[in-house]
Amino acid sequence: MLVDFELIKRAQKGDSAAFNEIVLAYRKRILGTISRLIARPEDVEDVAQEVFLRLYFSLDQLRTAEVFEPWLHRLTVNAAYDYLRKQRRRQEFRMSDLSEQQVMLADAAAGGKVEHEEQYRKKIRESVQSLLGAVSEADRILLMLKEVEGLSLKELEKIYKVNENALKVRLFRARQRVLKAYGSAEAREETG
Amino acid sequence: MNSMRGNVDERLDALLRAYRDACPTPEPSANFMPNLWQRIESRQSFTFSFQRMANAFVTAAVALSIALGVYMSIPHANSASYSQSYLEALADANTLDTPDYVSPVRLELSDSGR
Secondary structure, three states: OOOOHHHHHHHHHHHHHHHHHHHHHHHHHHHHHHHHOOOOOHHHHHHHHHHHHHHHHHHOOOOOOOOHHHHHHHOOOOHHHHHHHHHHHOOOOOOOHHHHHHHHHHHHHHHOOOOOOOHHHHHHHHHHHHHOOOOOOOHHHHHHHHHHHOOOHHHHHHHHHHOHHHHHHHHHHHHHHHHHHHHHHHHHHHHH | OHHHHHHHHHHHHHHHHHHHHHHOOOOOOHHHHHHHHHHHHHHHHHHHHHHHHHHHHHHHHHHHHHHHHOOOOOOOOHHHOOOOHHHHHHHHHHOOOOOOOOOOOOOOOOOOOO
């Protein structure tokens, strides 16, 4: 844990300086997680602020130190989920772009060097975002937390408050859907 | 088939690894904390005004209920002079010259034995 529980208690009592310290301690971690969950650099800070805003208004419900981090993770997941749902409504992720991006997928798998590094990263982000369009926002976040953030099933269990088997089933199904989308996109690329 | 599947699995894992590297942790801007506090304060003021509105509404509802209760409990001046009951009023309205809309029922008893 990056902060001690005394600091949290002080923040719970309305100490702004203590809350600032908590934000400063976790800010970078939260920004990183959100960056990978939503893959839109321009909106990462906005979503992170939403997480800390929710933390501020729900901090008084926290009772024990052990649950602080899973709880902060849950707030992050919820904020990212809300953001992604809004994004989906705007239909910004188009599956039709996928075949074009498959060229980059091959590069990514091979670990080949690309001249324009930032452009390459952008393509990778777009490819993954397109693939994740095959699953719901909730499954997408779950998959990201497991596969990209590297959280263990135990950690996910604490965040989602569901048992390990249910998580395994859900993760398996989500991965299968993404694999199917990946396979069909590759097939499209080969035929096209 | 399985090897193909395994291949796709591996390629997906590689893609996700590449994705992790393609999403570096952004540096927070200088305005991160001021903007956050601005949002907190605007949410607080909204909550505060909402609470005030809710309180005002509840107070008004209670006051109205009390006023209605008091109004209903006070005997009104015109109710004393008007002591006619509902049945009396009905009888008055239904005077003898009022025609009956239903004619009397006539029963014709026939001899069932025939």
